[in-house]
Amino acid sequence: MTEPRQARADDQKVPLLAYGVAGVKVVFALAVFRALAGPFTEDIFGEEWLPMPTWEWSACSATPIVLLWLARRPADWGSLSGEKMFLRIMLVFYLLYSLAFALLLGEWILWVGVAAGLGGLSGIHYLNHRESTYDH
Template sequence: MTEPRQTSAEDRKVPLLYYCVAGGKAVFVLAVFRVLAGPFTEDIFGEELLPMPTWEWVVFSVTPLIILWLARRPVDWEALSGERMFFKIALTFYLLYALAFSLFQGEWILWVGVAAGLSGLSGIYYLNHRESSDAD
């Protein structure tokens, strides 16, 4: 009765996943700040001190993809049930920015961000579909 509870590797992995989600949220806030920083400096100082994001946007857009890859197991995906909408919003935001600037500004590096956004959204669709088919 007073024996300590045995913890398995799965019990220890879920809190690490929550730290990854918190890091993903922080990266999303930084991405929104980074997008708004260029026009903000142009409005305040009269010249654009920071150009619009290019290579750093690829890093932003790959972050949720890595978290989704880490949470691909059914136990971990179930633990992220409350965070799925956040990932959809973040990946859509990353995808739209990367697509617009790769098409209209000719930034070829942003095509990697487009691929990451599409991969992440299709991964969410796949994991949700797999979860619903497992429940049947």
């Protein structure tokens, strides 16, 4: 899955991992849009057309974990050096939203998002630690 794919006629290769990063970013942008759509419709139209996200938020919060699993090889994890901070920001955002609304709304499915956020952050920590042991 992380092998290079022929991308252009001039023999430059784009790793498939780059498509995964782009996919995770698109899912994050859609998740944030979805989270803001409910309050937006209530402010503009006077009634809430979309409830606050629940199961879809948990599904979106699992996408960075899939990317971390695909990038578990040291070479692939090293190629994501520019994306590590963005992955952390995404996971913390998913974690905080899930935790807040799991506690406030009592939605049990959002605990999946909490677990995904914690699992993703611990995965980043593990991969960073493993990368530093390969450097020495």
